[in-house]
Amino acid sequence: MSRLLGVLLTVSVLASPVSSQDSLIARLRRQADSLLSAWRDAQKLAAVADSLEQVRATAGSDTIAVGGLRIIANPSPLPLREAAERAWPVIDSLYGSAVEDLPRYPFIFRAVDPDSSVRRTVLHVGVELPWDLDVRASTNVLLTTVTAPHFDPALADWLGAALRPTLRPEDERAAVFVQLVTAPSEAVRGCFLGDIARCKDVLQLGDSTGLLARWYVTPAEREALVTGSFTDYFARGATAITLQNCRQHRDDACTALLQALPPGSLPRPLGPAARLVLVREALRAGGRDAYRRLVASPNTAIEARLSSAARMDIDSLVARWRNGVVAARPKPLTLPWWAGFAAIGWTAFFGFCALRSSRWRL
Amino acid sequence: MASVRRWVLIGLTACSVLALAYLPPRGVKSSGKSVFVGQSLQATRARQYAQALAEEWRNADAVVHLLEDRQRVKRDFSRASPTMVFRGATLPPNAVRNVETVMDSVWRGLGLGETKVRVTVVIELQRPGSVDTPTPLQDRVAYLTPDTTDRTTCMVSLPAGAYWTLFILGKRDARHEGFGRFAQWLQAGLGPCAFYAAYGTPGRPVRSWLAARNWDVGLYLGSHGIAGERFSSLDLMGNPGFSGFWDAVYSLPPATVACLAGRRRGCRAAVLAGAADEGAIPIPNVILVKRRWWRVQHLLPGERYLGDVARTVGRDRFLSFWTSGQPVDTALAAALKRSVGEWTADWERGFVRPIRLGPTPPLGATVIAVAIAVLVLTVVAATASRRQVR
Numbered sequence: 002m003s004r005l006l007g008v009l010l011t012v013s014v015l016a017s018p019v020s021s022q023d024s025l026i027a028r029l030r031r032q033a034d035s036l037l038s039a040w041r042d043a044q045k046l047a048a049v050a051d052s053l054e055q056v057r058a059t060a061g062s063d064t065i066a067v068g069g070l071r072i073i074a075n076p077s078p079l080p081l082r083e084a085a086e087r088a089w090p091v092i093d094s095l096y097g098s099a100v101e102d103l104p105r106y107p108f109i110f111r112a113v114d115p116d117s118s119v120r121r122t123v124l125h126v127g128v129e130l131p132w133d134l135d136v137r138a139s140t141n142v143l144l145t146t147v148t149a150p151h152f153d154p155a156l157a158d159w160l161g162a163a164l165r166p167t168l169r170p171e172d173e174r175a176a177v178f179v180q181l182v183t184a185p186s187e188a189v190r191g192c193f194l195g196d197i198a199r200c201k202d203v204l205q206l207g208d209s210t211g212l213l214a215r216w217y218v219t220p221a222e223r224e225a226l227v228t229g230s231f232t233d234y235f236a237r238g239a240t241a242i243t244l245q246n247c248r249q250h251r252d253d254a255c256t257a258l259l260q261a262l263p264p265g266s267l268p269r270p271l272g273p274a275a276r277l278v279l280v281r282e283a284l285r286a287g288g289r290d291a292y293r294r295l296v297a298s299p300n301t302a303i304e305a306r307l308s309s310a311a312r313m314d315i316d317s318l319v320a321r322w323r324n325g326v327v328a329a330r331p332k333p334l335t336l337p338w339w340a341g342f343a344a345i346g347w348t349a350f351f352g353f354c355a356l357r358s359s360r361w362r363l
Numbered sequence: 364m365a366s367v368r369r370w371v372l373i374g375l376t377a378c379s380v381l382a383l384a385y386l387p388p389r390g391v392k393s394s395g396k397s398v399f400v401g402q403s404l405q406a407t408r409a410r411q412y413a414q415a416l417a418e419e420w421r422n423a424d425a426v427v428h429l430l431e432d433r434q435r436v437k438r439d440f441s442r443a444s445p446t447m448v449f450r451g452a453t454l455p456p457n458a459v460r461n462v463e464t465v466m467d468s469v470w471r472g473l474g475l476g477e478t479k480v481r482v483t484v485v486i487e488l489q490r491p492g493s494v495d496t497p498t499p500l501q502d503r504v505a506y507l508t509p510d511t512t513d514r515t516t517c518m519v520s521l522p523a524g525a526y527w528t529l530f531i532l533g534k535r536d537a538r539h540e541g542f543g544r545f546a547q548w549l550q551a552g553l554g555p556c557a558f559y560a561a562y563g564t565p566g567r568p569v570r571s572w573l574a575a576r577n578w579d580v581g582l583y584l585g586s587h588g589i590a591g592e593r594f595s596s597l598d599l600m601g602n603p604g605f606s607g608f609w610d611a612v613y614s615l616p617p618a619t620v621a622c623l624a625g626r627r628r629g630c631r632a633a634v635l636a637g638a639a640d641e642g643a644i645p646i647p648n649v650i651l652v653k654r655r656w657w658r659v660q661h662l663l664p665g666e667r668y669l670g671d672v673a674r675t676v677g678r679d680r681f682l683s684f685w686t687s688g689q690p691v692d693t694a695l696a697a698a699l700k701r702s703v704g705e706w707t708a709d710w711e712r713g714f715v716r717p718i719r720l721g722p723t724p725p726l727g728a729t730v731i732a733v734a735i736a737v738l739v740l741t742v743v744a745a746t747a748s749r750r751q752v753r
Contacts, residue, residue, distance in 0.1 A: 033427050036416060040497060
């Protein structure tokens, strides 16, 4: 009898942690379920509150409609209609048929006095703007805050910057020209000289393996990259000796350091503007449905997507991009013929004055 | 009287010259426009309340899942390394094998084999959100440490996010070094469970100390940086040449800043923060490491501190500290065979050159100030020495 009692007692002691854990899980599960139920109710209330807030925030506001743009703003001196008239053609030409849904996403602006120190009410809906913006600044606000049509992460990742409509695309191309002629990379120089395969490399189109060797071709470039951008990063701990070797022009050390960088940290030889110009070129070439085609298949390689958007093969598109960029060469500073003589004249005049004056005269 | 008037005139003229030089004449317009700072959008109160409830639910849900998985998951006794479980999608067998292979190599790299405390890693693959439930925990890692109900299992809930989900499912190549980076991610994800596996359950004082500071000094057992060869939480602060670095420095607790400056007392205080608290250790003990964990560290790069201590002092001495019943400062100093502050200050210098604290006047300004002071004192002394009392 006593043995039976002993066995029962042992079994109950051994089982108690398991049963207590079961009850703990059940208690925590109930707590989580109760929180979930409370969250669902709170979500419904929040949806109502947000909707009421939207109505309150837009009450007494004017609605401006230009093309597919809808702007809801309180009465103010802001030149929103003029800005919308300038912004709409630019937006329409970039996104094409993909902006059909744009009227569903109106801009909501709250124009406020920029010089007042009166405390402003908390902003729950829309964007605050100072009411002394001119047409150009207001247009830029519309262009930078427009709800862009669907844009997948893979494309955004490759692009490295937001694709936004711009009033001055020629400035972007000129900036890329400057990159082409100043980037310390043989590959970029090759692209500038018309090697389309090099252009594809530096634009990160196609094969993504061995980027280090293709972007930074010569040992001097790799050394300059390490010593110019990553000295602080590699100067401590186990990599300090390798850094010293790299500084002593040992390419294997420089290459090893660059290969040890975290993913995505290797600086691209060309900035995001170069890829933005390429996408704009593809959209321009592809017509009104180009944007739709660009975002239609997010799992496809970027070069295939660009090619499909532009309706031309990728080499032709890249060549077109390069030609556009080279044509956008910034105007060199031209001096009038007499400027050189004027400079020499002034130099001679001040030299003469200096020679004529005595040492002690003030 | 005439000389006084002359001096008054000279004084007034000097003041006028100064006023003309420094005060702009009336009617001048401001050179630039006033800077307008628009308000950032705030959620309505009702929305904020819903978000707070969602946050509570995420934490509660993570705890329940960890407990349920601990009961449910069958250990894979064929492998010494952690048992891998995937939630959110059914993986093809070769994908599972790939992940297990990487984990095996990580485990060997940490010098671990068969361990008394076994680790189970639940990888939460990203799935599309549902309108019925808040988005599940995707921005923090959760650990369930061994307790009285299960003394030999440490659970890890590791959200894979979009990038590693696609990689595990074989839909995306990891950039550059592929498996190397994936291994780094898995190793960093083991967190406190790696310590449990390597050294067993810590003694009560150490457990209480680590719980009080949310394990910020025991997040990473590996010998490399937590996010790459050299990458530690210190690198996230940026470069000392930029103002952002100093903003980050002065948002840290005073002892942490003092330690960055190489002060031993500061280092000691930073290490022993939470050691005096005799707080009860909750059961179940779930450690939630938030996405921006480096912002709440008491020591930089604290995530590898205990790992470095263990590597420096060797297994036996570290075990004597880990399982000690003595107060943390005594046990740690005994293991290090040096004072905690001294050792930690030296350790800190291995990562960052001690920052300079306090005012740092430029040399030129100091020389000018001293020269003026000497001149004034000389004039006063000369005047005083010539003064005669009649």
